[in-house]
Amino acid sequence: KQEVTQIPAALSVPEGENLVLNCSFTDSAIYNLQWFRQDPGKGLTSLLLIQSSQREQTSGRLNASLDKSSGRSTLYIAASQPGDSATYLCAVRSNDYKLSFGAGTTVTVRA
């Protein structure tokens, strides 16, 4: 059974600092890993999708790395802004197609 853990559970930083969010998973037999953003009471917005054969993906200020052999992914957000305040969820797609989620990291960026 795939277990996904996200550390830290919450993070508060001043505007302009870089954010580092960690995700670990127990079973390295994955198809891909996806990072999502969730605003309070809302649905999930996909940020980055990393295929199992890739090491990283970048989109604007966001960069995500994947080390499948060690079961880890890291999401970096450069030069954080108050609008980046949200919960960030890591989801792993296993060979049976379902997504296994972590509990998320709640980020607060202080102006």
Add this chain to the structure above:
Amino acid sequence: ETGVTQSPTHLIKTRGQQVTLRCSSQSGHNTVSWYQQALGQGPQFIFQYYREEENGRGNFPPRFSGLQFPNYSSELNVNALELDDSALYLCASSLQGRGGNYGYTFGSGTRLTVV
């Protein structure tokens, strides 16, 4: 292209009642999944439909059932509602098969409250 749309956005039901939630998949997607998200937790997989057949199910009782229609839209039905069924229900669609490993697109969710 249109995204994933869910209806209704909010719903209040009484314990013991039945509820139907609806989802329209993103255009071009052939797979739909449903997730339950309790407050403060990550989404939990309920089940997935591919070409109108259920092809995966999480640890949810049989009173959680679903359908996928030929146009790839979907319904989630929950019978005999319990207080613990109160949660945000998320629908996600994806494109499976054809040699690709695609990501999932999620809807905005339906907030179900059971009283």
